[in-house]
Amino acid sequence: MKRRKFLQGAAAGGVAAAAATVSAPAISQGIKQLKMVTTWPKNFPGLGTGAERLAARINTMSGGSLEVKVYAGGELVPPFESFNAVRDGKAEMSHSVSYYWQGHSPAFNFFAAVPYGFNAAEHAAWMLWGDGHKLWTELCDQFNIVPFMRASTGVQMGGWFRKEMKTMDDFKGLKFRMPGLGGEVLRRLGATVVNLPGGEIFPALQAGTIDGTEWVGPWNDLAFGFYKVAKYYYWPGFHEPCTTGEVLVNKKVWQGLSKQQQEIISVAIQAEATIELAEFNYKSGDALDTLLTKHNVQLRKFPDDMLKNMGQAAVDVVAEVGNKDAFTKKVYESFVAARKKAIGWSALGEQGYMNARSLMKL
């Protein structure tokens, strides 16, 4: 099985003129086979399993006319090569997060998560009913890619630290894993920031190559076992309040699908935004309990003055990144305007309600 996958990968990698492969995804008896590469370990909770669920749903809904097959990070291409793989036609689809591609354009950050930005519900509102998805589509078009908003993991935790974080000085020299704009903020605050794909974080933390890491939230963090090597677990996460995944489809492959097949794929991805976020939220409650009661994890809240300092650094970084080029500026300005309105409504709605509920002992 592994050898066969290796050979498939090698064969795809050997095709230099990628365009030749993308116009005709493997067709066998009228069935379109779509390779979906991911940035996750095989069946990783929520993310890897979500990719498998999505593939199965698309396959069932298509009545067999589509056959999506999931490849874990590294199986067909290395995790962080999945964007290029879809662009170049080595894979028809990918299942990942947009901020990994900030090297291609800083604008990609805004379609995943922005420090002190939207929460999951606010992000979906901007993406689906504001200008978010339209701008993202415009950006991806330059790369021969059609993007779709997948699920948010919800608000992420602040991360795992070996020492308590009491003042801003504690960030100085800290070797920390954090991707995207949150990583830029920590760099600004004096930390040495690295990005590592999921599977490489625990070994790095264990070896002391890094002093701490954020990953997702209680459920995913428990699965990786970070509590074994870092004791303090901080909240709230300022850096990724809505980390929203994506599915990318090679544009020529997309155009070769029927209207029916396109609708099946896009609606199935949109349903993931419901079921995957719900899974993260449901299982985080249980995992949090396990971490606190079984593994003696020390929960810590960032002090308000630190949150304000991190917030100001975030505002500065997001503004700088948002002004790096004309297109990114357009995305940034749309984001800032939508965030202002979102915060206004959330204050009366979600936030107002949850704070009222906190008046009660339930």
Place this chain on the structure above:
Amino acid sequence: MKRRKFLQGAAAGGVAAAAATVSAPAISQGIKQLKMVTTWPKNFPGLGTGAERLAARINTMSGGSLEVKVYAGGELVPPFESFNAVRDGKAEMSHSVSYYWQGHSPAFNFFAAVPYGFNAAEHAAWMLWGDGHKLWTELCDQFNIVPFMRASTGVQMGGWFRKEMKTMDDFKGLKFRMPGLGGEVLRRLGATVVNLPGGEIFPALQAGTIDGTEWVGPWNDLAFGFYKVAKYYYWPGFHEPCTTGEVLVNKKVWQGLSKQQQEIISVAIQAEATIELAEFNYKSGDALDTLLTKHNVQLRKFPDDMLKNMGQAAVDVVAEVGNKDAFTKKVYESFVAARKKAIGWSALGEQGYMNARSLMKL
């Protein structure tokens, strides 16, 4: 057009032995035609338009093998007859909210919204990954119905009042429109509570038959024009923090569908939970602005001591309702346990983040 629809309705209504009609939905050239009745006015923003979008998506994804057709409340059956219509096979599907059916069982309230209960994300977590959907399916099975969780409208506003609400005495004798358990709470606090379908609320408020009403949130409330006859707009809504819609399918109709058709319908409904909630959130920001700046609406927050009193009444009502019969007790206990965990995670996640974000001026 109206006459034709009337005749269709009359014909369906004339079938006394409903089972005879449900085993074979109208079949024409291999196409299954599915009538979806709703509790909404035709194309009502978010709810009515969402029903139309859902129908169009199912039809496209099925490649024409399914033809879902939407009927506004009253077109085929009166709005509050839609549950019975699906049960009895007058309609194959319905698009509504579960708490409207509390006359059949108090347990139905828990699958829509509970005062001081889940928000949208927490509700989806319990429904899809906890016991919620399983219990709901068990309940609906008694009625020959297969239920599906649709979208939440998000946290609803507290409602429209002709006078300011300053003390608990202001509830005494107040004639107010509020469905579900929230209505029970207000009744307990001394109000005279009525339930009215959407289309009948404005005339009742205008005629003075009621003193005030809640409906949904800024976007839908603006559409109904309540600001014209009631000036004070209260937040937060304690009564419906996640009002989650449903799609019901007649069980025999469901069993007559292929696995492919079943997957198309259930995944399409799940996608509505993403796109419909996003629409409510996005458009509420704009509508709130319009209400405040163009229509001189007076925004008011319920004082904390009133929120606590309303909260205690809610706890009492929910416990009483939740202990009315053995099945409802099972649902209630599952809800209470899941709410406890959800509140714990939200405090660190969504709520913790939004409160941290409020430290900044964004």
